[in-house]
Amino acid sequence: MSQNSLPPEVLELLIDPYAVLGVSVNADDHQVFKRYHALAKQLHPDNYINTNNRDAELGRVILTRLVNPAYQELKQTKKRLNIVEMLRLKALDLDQQEVLVLQTGLNLDIMSLSLNEAEFFYEKAITSYASAQYKSLSQSHQVTKQISKLNLVYLSLHKNNASNTEQWTTSSKSIIPRPEIKPVDLKLPQEKNLTPNPINYARRNYERAVQYGEQGKWDLAVQELRDAIKLEPNNSDYYALLGVVHFQQKFLGMAKVYIRQALKLNPTQPLALKYAAQLNIQSTENANPKSVAKAVGIAALLNRFLSKKDS
Numbered sequence: 001m002s003q004n005s006l007p008p009e010v011l012e013l014l015i016d017p018y019a020v021l022g023v024s025v026n027a028d029d030h031q032v033f034k035r036y037h038a039l040a041k042q043l044h045p046d047n048y049i050n051t052n053n054r055d056a057e058l059g060r061v062i063l064t065r066l067v068n069p070a071y072q073e074l075k076q077t078k079k080r081l082n083i084v085e086m087l088r089l090k091a092l093d094l095d096q097q098e099v100l101v102l103q104t105g106l107n108l109d110i111m112s113l114s115l116n117e118a119e120f121f122y123e124k125a126i127t128s129y130a131s132a133q134y135k136s137l138s139q140s141h142q143v144t145k146q147i148s149k150l151n152l153v154y155l156s157l158h159k160n161n162a163s164n165t166e167q168w169t170t171s172s173k174s175i176i177p178r179p180e181i182k183p184v185d186l187k188l189p190q191e192k193n194l195t196p197n198p199i200n201y202a203r204r205n206y207e208r209a210v211q212y213g214e215q216g217k218w219d220l221a222v223q224e225l226r227d228a229i230k231l232e233p234n235n236s237d238y239y240a241l242l243g244v245v246h247f248q249q250k251f252l253g254m255a256k257v258y259i260r261q262a263l264k265l266n267p268t269q270p271l272a273l274k275y276a277a278q279l280n281i282q283s284t285e286n287a288n289p290k291s292v293a294k295a296v297g298i299a300a301l302l303n304r305f306l307s308k309k310d311s
Contacts, residue, residue: 006061006062006065006066009141010066010141011065011066013066013141013144013145013148014066014069014070014073015148016083016087016147016148016151017069017070017071017073017074017083018070018074018083018087018147018151019144019145019147019148019151020066020067020069020070020144021035021036021039021067021070021071021074022035022039022126022129022130022133022134022143022144022147023035023074023126023130024122024123024126025084025087025151025154025155026123026199026201026204027074028204029075029077032071032074032075032080033075035130036067036071036075039063039067039134040063040067042059042134043059043060043062043063043067043134044059044063045057045059045060047059055137058137058138059137062134062137062140077211078211078215081208081211081212081215084208085220087151087152087155088155090152091151091152091153091155091156092155092156094152094156102149102152102153119199119201120199122150122154123199125150126147126150129143129146129147129150130147133147201231202227202228202229202231202232202235202238203228205224205225205227205228205231206224206225206228206237206238206241208220208224209221209222209224209225209228209241209245210241212224213241213244213245213248218245218248218249221241221245222242222245222246225238225241225242225245226242229242234265235265236261236262236263236265236266236269236272237262237269237271239258239259239261239262239265239272240258240259240262240269240271240272240275241271242258243255243256243257243258243259243261243262243272243275244259244271244275246258247259247275247278247279252279255275255279256279256281259272259275259276259279259281260276260281263276263281
């Protein structure tokens with residue numbers, strides 16, 4: 001890689017700014033800023049005073065031509081949503097063989113992992129790559145390519161399993177990839193007495209749905225809420241918002257089903273109560289038991305439908 005400019009194939013990595021920064025596609029504002037701040041400090045020319053001018057110049061070019069533009073794309077919530085949408089569509093366009101090729105290139109195999117386990121190991125894999133990403137400036141683009149592939153595999157598998165099953169099965173035991181790049185050491189550091197903070201992926205789906213709703217992207221909001229419900233099937237907030245989204249789309253029958261289910265789970269859910277009045281739905285506290293049972297039955301059938309719809 002040139003010390004004064006970056007070849008086109010390296011600049012093309014900006015199609016996935018998450019990979020350029022070395023952050024998960026689930027990263028929030030704080031995580032994006034924290035990673036950018038660390039990279040800006042790491043790649044600053046002052047860090048190469050005791051090495052050579054060539055590394056200092058290459059670090060400057062990588063920072064200005066890759067890292068800074070990637071951060072500009074990700075620091076705005078709306079742009080981040082659009083990028084995730086674009087990457088998700090790209091992942092969905094991959095056929096099964098292409099996904100297998102990507103997995104093979106990453107040495108990535110998944111065996112009997114639950115959705116939560118797969119999410120956890122994906123985040124760990126991203127952290128491992130990020131720790132090594134810019135240690136060797138001349139080979140950093142190779143690591144970035146690996147992260148970009150990992151993101152596509154993750155989005156593809158996440159989508160497939162949100163629709164079909166809670167288990168991802170292939171033929172090995174580890175989701176943490178081990179690419180054949182010598183400067184990259186993907187072994188996780190051994191830290192004593194360290195308990196990772198759990199990530200609430202369902203809540204992130206919900207928050208993205210709210211943002212999509214604000215943009216009038218109802219189909220995307222529905223997909224995010226479906227994913228949230230599959231992760232947390234007893235959360236009334238998700239059913240309530242899904243009912244509202246269907247209400248906004250004029251699908252009043254579907255809206256009623258979800259609002260009823262939200263009230264079944266939480267008779268005081270404020271959003272559900274607000275729209276229940278507009279849909280002439282009684283709170284389950286005062287509803288006829290037969291009507292409640294019917295609503296519950298419909299919701300159960302609908303949940304099974306959502307689980308099988310894309311299979």
